[in-house]
Amino acid sequence: MSxxxxxxxxxxxxxxxxxxxxxxxxxxxxxxRLAACVNVLAPCRSVYHWQGAVEEASEIPLLIKTTTARYAALEAAIRTNHPYELPEIVAVPLVAGLPAYLSWVAAETTPSDTPSC
Incomplete structure (x- = not known):
């Protein structure tokens, strides 16, 4: 799939x-329109080093579906609107997926003044 x-x-x-x-x-x-869909998951426990100490916290994970074309704007929006000093923002590329779903993600993240893919 390409x-x-x-x-x-x-x-x-x-x-x-x-x-x-x-x-x-x-x-x-x-x-x-920076994401086509965001899954708000159940709380999880995170254990991490922060400022020289091991910390533990309850957190709510988000799975955000977007495109490489929208990633920079998405990252900027997360950084601007995230309450953490250093938020986790990790992008994982997909190597395959249902073509109709991937087309939907592309269409939903295309600004209204830009032609879709």
Missing amino acids: LDATCDTLVVLTNLPDEAAARVLATLLVEQ
Whole structure:
């Protein structure tokens, strides 16, 4: 399965401190057409090093579906609207997927003034 480079699909991961913050960010990303879909997952426990100490926190993971063309704007929006000083923002490229779904992701993340892929 191959798509034009401007339509390659990514899954971006980030974690928020609570469900309210996760829902606000998810809605913002979809409304701004930076993501076609955001899954707000169940809480998880995260264990990590931060400022010289081992920390543990309950967090809400987000799975964000977007395209490589929208990634820079998505990252900027997450950084601007995320409550953490250093948010996790990790993009994972997809190597395959249902073509109709990947086309939908591309269409939903295309700004209204730009032709779709």
